[in-house]
Amino acid sequence: MKVTPLDRILLLVTCLLAAYQVVVGIDGLENVPTIAYTIAFGVLLVAGLLIIILGYDILNSPVVVVVSTIIPLSLSLGLVWEYVSAWRILYMVFTILGFLAIIVTRIVPIPGKIPTVVLAFVHGVAGMVVFLLPCILAAQGITNPGFALVGFGGALIGLGGLLLSFLKAGRPIVSREIILRILPWILFLMTAAFVVGFALA
Amino acid sequence: MLLIRKVKTKARAYLLLTKTLQTGLLLATGIAGYLSSHIAINPGVLLGLAGSLFLAISGSTILNMWYDSDIDTVMNRTHNRPMASGKVSKQEAFWLGLALSFVGVGWAVFQDPLYGLLVFAGLFFDVVVYTIWLKRRTCWSIAWGGISGGMPILAGRALAIGQIDLVGLLLMMAVVFWIPTHILTFNMRYFDDYQAARVPTFPSRYGFEATRAVIALSAILAAASIGVAGVMIGIQAGALRLMAVLSTGLLLLSFATVFHPSEQINFSLFKYASIYMLASMILLSL
Numbered sequence: 031m032k033v034t035p036l037d038r039i040l041l042l043v044t045c046l047l048a049a050y051q052v053v054v055g056i057d058g059l060e061n062v063p064t065i066a067y068t069i070a071f072g073v074l075l076v077a078g079l080l081i082i083i084l085g086y087d088i089l090n091s092p093v094v095v096v097v098s099t100i101i102p103l104s105l106s107l108g109l110v111w112e113y114v115s116a117w118r119i120l121y122m123v124f125t126i127l128g129f130l131a132i133i134v135t136r137i138v139p140i141p142g143k144i145p146t147v148v149l150a151f152v153h154g155v156a157g158m159v160v161f162l163l164p165c166i167l168a169a170q171g172i173t174n175p176g177f178a179l180v181g182f183g184g185a186l187i188g189l190g191g192l193l194l195s196f197l198k199a200g201r202p203i204v205s206r207e208i209i210l211r212i213l214p215w216i217l218f219l220m221t222a223a224f225v226v227g228f229a230l231a
Numbered sequence: 232m233l234l235i236r237k238v239k240t241k242a243r244a245y246l247l248l249t250k251t252l253q254t255g256l257l258l259a260t261g262i263a264g265y266l267s268s269h270i271a272i273n274p275g276v277l278l279g280l281a282g283s284l285f286l287a288i289s290g291s292t293i294l295n296m297w298y299d300s301d302i303d304t305v306m307n308r309t310h311n312r313p314m315a316s317g318k319v320s321k322q323e324a325f326w327l328g329l330a331l332s333f334v335g336v337g338w339a340v341f342q343d344p345l346y347g348l349l350v351f352a353g354l355f356f357d358v359v360v361y362t363i364w365l366k367r368r369t370c371w372s373i374a375w376g377g378i379s380g381g382m383p384i385l386a387g388r389a390l391a392i393g394q395i396d397l398v399g400l401l402l403m404m405a406v407v408f409w410i411p412t413h414i415l416t417f418n419m420r421y422f423d424d425y426q427a428a429r430v431p432t433f434p435s436r437y438g439f440e441a442t443r444a445v446i447a448l449s450a451i452l453a454a455a456s457i458g459v460a461g462v463m464i465g466i467q468a469g470a471l472r473l474m475a476v477l478s479t480g481l482l483l484l485s486f487a488t489v490f491h492p493s494e495q496i497n498f499s500l501f502k503y504a505s506i507y508m509l510a511s512m513i514l515l516s517l
Contacts, residue, residue: 049510052476053469064472072476079480083502084495 031210033085040214041078047221048075055228059112062122066108073100074221086210092136095198098191099132099153102184105224106159109180113167121159128152153191160184164227176230183223190216244313248296248324249289256509257288257383260406263512264387267402267464279342280390283350284383287335291354291379293328295362297321306424332358339386346390353382370431377410378403384512401460402515408453409508412485415446416501420494443492447485450504454478457511470514481507 033041048071056067077097080088088094103125110121132152135145161184168178193209196202202209261284265277296303296314303315313319332354340347356379365372381403388399418425418432419439425432433442461474484500 049473052473053467057469068472068476072473072479075476076480076483079503079506080499083499083506087495 031086031207033081037214038082040218041082044214044218044221045075045078045082047218047225048072048078051221051225051228055225059108062111062118063108066104066111070101070104070108071221071224073097073104074217078217081214086213089194089197089210094194095149096132096136098194099129099149099156102153102156102160102187102191103129105184105187106156106163109159109163113163113172124155128156149195153195157184157188157191161188174230177227179223179227179230181227183220183227186216186220186223190220240318244318245327247313248293248319248327250292250296254285254288254292256505257380258284259509259512260402261383261387263516264384264389264399264402265391266516267388267398267460268391269464270391276342276390279338280346280387283335283338283342284386285335286331287339287350287354288383290328290330290332290335291357293324294332294358295328297324297328298358298362299366300324302428302430305428306421308421308424343390343393345393345395346386349382349386349389349395353379353386355379356382367430370433370436372431373411373414373433374407376414377407380410381406398460398463401456401463405453405456405460405511406508408449408456409504411449412446412453412504413501415442415449416497416504418442419497420501439492443488443497446497446500447489450481450485450500453504454481454507457515461511461515464515466514467517470517474511474514477507477510 051071052068052075055071056064059067107122107125111118114121128148129152131148135148161181164173164177164180164184167173168175168181190213193203193213197206197209258281262277262281265280266272296312300312300314300321303309303312309315314321314324336347336351336354339350356375361372361376361379365375384406385395385399385403388402389395392399415433419434419442422432422434426435433445437445458474458478461471466474481500481503484496484503487496488500
């Protein structure tokens with residue numbers, strides 16, 4: 031399936047938003063969240079550029095599963111480090127071990143459902159943190175209510191990850207055409223929500 | 232009405248002769264070189280830089296095409312170019328290229344002798360050393376093509392600070408190392424065309440595998456040069472972060488061309504490298 035001109039525009043705007051966030055949006059934070067957010071938005075940026083250049087064929091690569099995990103993992107690490115200081119080290123250990131586990135289970139041929147379980151667990155925890163933490167913080171008045179938009183972005187990233195994972199597993203929830211048609215919109219809305227949410231925090 | 236149509240057609244053909252994308256990218260490097268100094272911008276000087284560089288680069292590109300028109304006729308990729316397709320005569324292109332080159336270099340010398348010398352060096356390396364002397368003799372000609380491509384950024388910076396400094400040389404090296412990712416990718420993609428035209432290329436001399444390794448290595452060196460230059464210039468932390476992100480993408484694609492070679496990956500590296508260069512130029516200017 032070809033990338034349409036509208037898809038290209040959406041992906042380009044997504045890339046520009048991610049680039050803006052890396053350059054301006056995370057200035058003044060501590061080192062760990064700065065690095066974590068740079069990785070998250072950097073992956074978004076490069077992935078967007080590669081889809082523009084290579085088209086949707088790139089989604090057939092086995093690397094996509096690993097790369098798509100980096101975004102929620104690093105975003106959630108940045109959020110936990112910033113707002114839940116008691117869990118900083120523990121969550122950092124979880125992200126590192128979780129990421130390594132996903133890589134190992136994708137490289138080493140392991141029978142059964144272990145690779146899928148590992149992926150679903152790590153991705154799921156990270157996704158829930160990105161979705162719930164900003165919503166809770168906004169609801170409790172600890173941050174500006176607008177910060178809940180980051181949670182909305184987290185929900186979208188979860189949706190995108192879910193659709194892609196099932197597609198890669200050969201059991202797509204909806205057809206490949208529909209997934210690819212809405213993917214640029216998901217990426218765009220998700221990135222916009224993150225950028226605006228962080229700006230309002 | 233007929234005259235207007237004729238002028239329009241001719242202008243379009245002339246514009247095609249200048250390879251607008253390539254000229255635009257080289258012009259962007261020159262402007263970035265100037266802005267990288269972060270001095271107070273003098274609009275007159277900046278306008279002069281843009282004008283003189285545009286004319287000199289366009290002139291050398293046209294002279295290039297004039298000399299290589301026989302090659303362009305043979306190659307599928309280029310046989311529709313204005314001269315190869317007969318829309319512009321060889322003589323016409325020669326005089327146009329020469330006139331633009333003279334005006335461009337003259338304007339540059341008038342602005343600043345050192346800047347003018349560097350602009351002339353770029354033109355000389357491109358037209359005389361690369362195109363006329365080496366292109367049909369050795370695949371290593373691209374090294375000289377690369378040096379000429381690195382001249383606009385060095386010239387732009389020299390115009391701003393009045394001398395050639397280490398940062399300027401690093402910026403030039405970044406462009407020099409970026410150019411093989413561009414040209415060698417083309418050499419592989421249009422391998423048969425180059426063979427038909429009997430132009431020696433890296434893939435025909437050393438094979439595809441070695442060429443991919445050279446592309447990966449030059450991408451790494453380009454990213455390293457531009458990164459070090461960025462740090463030495465003292466660009467903002469945010470810009471440096473973005474540069475690191477884009478460089479990582481370039482390196483990953485370079486490794487992919489070596490370890491998972493395919494036409495698709497190869498061409499994506501070529502495209503990405505152009506975006507990378509343009510983005511880096513903008514970041515250096517911030």
